[in-house]
Amino acid sequence: MRHYLTAALVLGLMGCGGSGGDSSSPLPSPGPALEIQAPATAAVGDAIALVARPVDTSSTDWRYRWRQTAGPAVNIANTISPVAAFDLPEAGSYQFEVSVTDGAVQRSETVDINVQGLGTGFTVTRDHAVVSGGRVSLRVTALEFDENFNLTAPTGILWQQTQGPSVSDMDSRNPLLMTFTAPRVTQDTLLTFEASGTLDGRTVSDEIQVLVRATPAPVEDAFFDTPVARVEAYRPDSPWASAMERCVYNNRISTPCTVESLPLIGQTTNTTTIDEVMDRVLVSHPWMGEQFERFLREQDPSGDFLHLLSSVTAVVLSYDVRPSFYWVATGAIYLDPEYLWLEDWQRNTINEDPDFRAGFGSMLAFFMPWRYVSGDEYASLYYPPQFHLNRPWQQLTPDLASLLYHELAHANDYFPRSTHSAIRAATLVEEYFTRVDNQGLPSDQLSQTLPLFSEQMSGLAEVRFRGATATDLQKSYTPDDVAGFFFPDRASDFYGYSSEREDLAMLFEEAMMWERYGIRRDVAVTGLRSDDRAQDLLVAQGQRGRIGQAELAPRLSLVLAELLPEAESIVDGLPGPVPMRSGESWWDNLVLSEEAVMERDLSPVKAFTGPQALPLEGRTHFGPRHASPVALPAR
Structure with missing residues (x-):
């Protein structure tokens, strides 16, 4: 202690x-x-x-x-x-x-x-400061494992508060993780918690402290009406530091800042540089900015991200952003730092609150999982937090690159580079409304000229991604029914049905991941989860590299021409999709190439993938790429 x-x-x-x-x-x-x-x-x-x-x-x-x-x-x-x-x-x-x-x-x-x-070997991480009313997560890290990664975990873990105003919503249903909402305070206040348990027959405990910083409540009609973390300019001497800190991520913003005070990066330069981008970064923790800068310098060989970042005012990297999103009201992208950490100590600084949409669509009788693959292996791996592993640099790319392509697709949908010199409105929001009322956005053009046509998938997307209540008919749809709705249509992913903006972003993200990194995207309609691995997520129909489907080509051409003309020619070089094997599980459909399938059939499928002896799980996703759109300010 x-x-x-x-x-x-x-x-x-x-x-x-x-x-x-x-x-x-x-x-x-x-x-x-x-x-x-x-x-x-x-x-x-x-x-x-x-x-x-x-x-x-x-x-x-x-x-x-x-x-x-x-x-x-x-x-x-x-x-x-x-x-x-x-x-x-x-x-x-x-x-x-x-x-x-x-x-x-x-x-x-x-x-x-x-x-x-x-x-004692029993510790809790991470002591930190939080704004008044902010969310907090604390984790026990006293876990030991042998060479086969068999865990010896503490037992009988008990959490209790020992100092400060009483916290009413302490949640430790997972004994290793405790979350709560910091109390509202009028002066800086220290909270102290103790976790105790038994480890190797010993009674052990540790004390951890959270400083609640006195911050004003959100102003009336605040853009962010729940407490958000304090962020600062990654480069304190940036000429945009004051404007960013005032205009992008705090509870005092109730009206958009002017374009003059914080323009898009591309409005101030003809060729965006990494230094100009880093002058527009806000961080809650400096290591996040360091990782982001390194990624831009080392993992953007074609310069895509610099082109695309010209359409944002700022990049926010904060421990409480979950999930990531773009917002036209500020012109900024907000990135979940789960995509940035390399070392365990960095990961320990990120809030572990679950995505608020985790339970949406629980009454539906199907799943539509997705994943990124390189060849017949997972391109993206999940590092179970209880093992406290560091993540190699190359493992950052699949997740972070795909996230950036997606969020920057939104930014460039709203304000493509071709529009920067023509922006005349006082604020980006006013400029957005002018564009919508006149020529429309690229995503509007996409939905008008080459629309999706499955009303069933649109309705199911409202349930799965926006929390709408499922009808009896929707609850009755089988995986085969849903496959019949989805695969004949022209969306690259289920999430594309949640809005015309997401339809465009999913097309762009998948195409660019293949073209720049040789990484393909799997999508399938499956049954529900089962404790029997052979019956878990049985595939009704699935595809690897659906973006190469011929029916999607005209839609992708429109998107690339508007968002990243430098990449418009890639449409003709996309390989056709590879079908999954219906009736087998999602997990057994990882290996699709004929030669690899023959080899796989000679030996059991591994439960884990990744470096030898490390318990790294291939990363499969069951939900959307990022947040539901934040409401626009009124006209």
Whole structure:
């Protein structure tokens, strides 16, 4: 268990040294005291946190920067938060510095920690700060596994709150994970929780802290009417930092900012560069921006993403974005950082609240799973969080690239590069309405000239993706019925029926993933889940690479010509789809090439795929690509 000491430290105008200060004789200062809480004792393997709170004022009035100045290197989860959380890799003396500024004065303080002995092996992650009323997830990480990845997990896990205003909705139905909503507070407030259990016959426990930052409630008619995380410009010296922080992701926005104050990237440059993009990135945690920048530099060989990013005002990377989305009211894309993490400590900073649509369509008698594959193997792997594995760099590409193609398809549907020089309205929302009233968007042209025609699939999409109540007729549809509705039509995916905007984005995403990365998309209509693997998700009909279906070619040509003319020629080179084997399970339909099928039939199908001895599951999806559209402001 961690035990904390608190010292009130007064910050001098130019910063002061020391290793904790002396609360009985504070140094004189015109500014507020800074209260720093640090563990009184710490051991190797502990996950600890330093909490810095200004006295008699809210932390939201200050900007933070943490850095390590001595000791074995650690990974500070969030260097721009009042809470610096990290794991202790070895014994020794550690020192950290926190600098704070209110925009006029910068002040700093140092903290020393002496680490000795070994911890219990039972820890909870991740201490952090959250806005008033925000969602929080905490996870027990004390799991051990042998060379065959058989788990030894703690038993009898009990969560309890030990400090702060009572939390009413603590949810630990999964004993390893606890979620809750932070209370509304009028001043910065520290919550403390304890998780305890039995591990290897020992009674173990750990304490974790969450700082609830006093933030104003959403203004009337706020674009974001539930609390959102605090984000800052990834590059503090960006010329767009102030405008982005004011206009893109906070609870104070009730009217769109002007195009003049925050234009699309493509309105300010003829050729978008990576530096110009990174000047438009907002982050809740700096590591997210670092990963995004590296991806653009290393995994965009054709320059697609730079072309496409010219149609956004900003990119938001925040731990509470789930699922990802694009919004015309701000002109920004909002990305779930689940697609960005490489190391386990990074993953531990991401909120684990489930997608709010997880239960939609539960009364329907079919599924339409989808996945990305490379050859006859999963292109995308799921890393079970309980194993605390790092993810190799190459595994980032399938998920992140497909997400970017999808979200940027939306941005370029609303404002293709061809329109940038002609934008005249005061706000992007006004410009959008003007476009819709006149020529329409590319997705409008697609639905008018080459529409989808299955009314049954459109109705089922309302149930599965928007939470509509299923009718008795819809509940009666068998997988064969649904396959008969879907496969003769011209959508590339079930999600395309949720709106004309999603129809366009799904076409674009699938085509570009094949063309740039050689990755194909599987889609099928199946039965329901079963504990019997052979009967689980039995395929009524399915295809690999449906985007190559001849009936989809004219629709894809229209989309590419409008969104990314550089790639328009790829339509002619798309391979035709490969059919799945009806009557077999979705899992057994992973291997479709004839030679591989013959080889597969000689040996059992593996339960897991991926590097040898790692318990990595191929990633299969059962739901939509991203969020339902956020409502537009009124005209």
